[in-house]
Amino acid sequence: MLSEYPITPDQIATYQRDGFIQLNNVITGPELAAMEEAVATAVKSETTTEDPNRIKSSYEQIFIQKVNLWTRHASVKPFILSQRFANIAAKLMGSPVRIWHDQALFKEPHTGAKTPWHQDTPYWPHEPKREQTTIWIALRDVTIHNGCMSFLPGTHKFLDIEPVNLSNPQELYDIAPQTKGIKPVTCELKAGSCTFHNGMTFHYAGPNRSADMREAQAIIYMPEDTTYNGVNHVVTDQINDTLKVGAKFPDTLFPIISN
Numbered sequence: 306m307l308s309e310y311p312i313t314p315d316q317i318a319t320y321q322r323d324g325f326i327q328l329n330n331v332i333t334g335p336e337l338a339a340m341e342e343a344v345a346t347a348v349k350s351e352t353t354t355e356d357p358n359r360i361k362s363s364y365e366q367i368f369i370q371k372v373n374l375w376t377r378h379a380s381v382k383p384f385i386l387s388q389r390f391a392n393i394a395a396k397l398m399g400s401p402v403r404i405w406h407d408q409a410l411f412k413e414p415h416t417g418a419k420t421p422w423h424q425d426t427p428y429w430p431h432e433p434k435r436e437q438t439t440i441w442i443a444l445r446d447v448t449i450h451n452g453c454m455s456f457l458p459g460t461h462k463f464l465d466i467e468p469v470n471l472s473n474p475q476e477l478y479d480i481a482p483q484t485k486g487i488k489p490v491t492c493e494l495k496a497g498s499c500t501f502h503n504g505m506t507f508h509y510a511g512p513n514r515s516a517d518m519r520e521a522q523a524i525i526y527m528p529e530d531t532t533y534n535g536v537n538h539v540v541t542d543q544i545n546d547t548l549k550v551g552a553k554f555p556d557t558l559f560p561i562i563s564n
């Protein structure tokens with residue numbers, strides 16, 4: 306994936322105003338087919354056959370989530386470390402980017418529950434928290450019927466809201482009364498299209514009411530000079546002896562990708 310995806314100044318301004326943007330066909334044709342195959346195979350290989358009688362936790366009902374597949378699956382790595390995606394992120398954010406982590410987010414047929422309204426960056430051990438962005442790539446078509454995403458424009462400016470507990474979510478208007486009156490924008494996507502959202506923008510995905518898996522791959526970027534603040538997080542807890550509070554994230558697990 307060598308070619309640049311063209312981004313216009315208007316698109317950058319829209320992203321900065323709204324805190325999200327939809328971009329179509331960021332990956333197409335044989336490359337899209339190869340990415341879908343690589344990610345779906347990796348997710349399957351890490352998913353154990355379920356006892357159908359086990360009651361899943363409310364978090365597990367939202368999606369099958371596989372974090373940092375790029376570190377374990379050579380077939381997935383070139384897509385996650387793609388400069389094409391990272392360069393879009395860098396242009397939208399206005400700075401060189403390093404990867405924070407990736408996550409495959411597969412909502413299961415019929416049972417995949419809604420992803421409650423939330424912001425992302427409050428969960429992360431980062432300083433500062435204003436520019437982090439996620440590319441969320443549809444590996445298959447997503448619609449309202451199978452759990453596409455919606456965004457509340459402008460909410461990336463709301464910086465001091467308590468993190469939402471996805472397993473036991475608070476009502477949006479209780480936690481963020483300032484979002485009242487903001488109309489959600491729903492983004493249905495063809496496979497290979499994506500959204501970018503600022504980690505502070507409130508977003509939501511509906512349940513998967515279809516008979517097929519909703520397959521999405523998210524890659525999360527942070528400005529290159531973001532520092533670690535020591536707060537617990539699944540990505541950093543296993544390596545926190547290699548991290549220093551107040552220092553930048555090491556290139557080994559958090560490489561700088563944009564050029």
Ligand SMILES: O=C(O)CCC(=O)C(=O)O
Binds near residue numbers: 508509
């Ligand atoms: O895939 C979903 O349902 C939600 C994704 C999400 O919250 C995110 O990528 O930040």
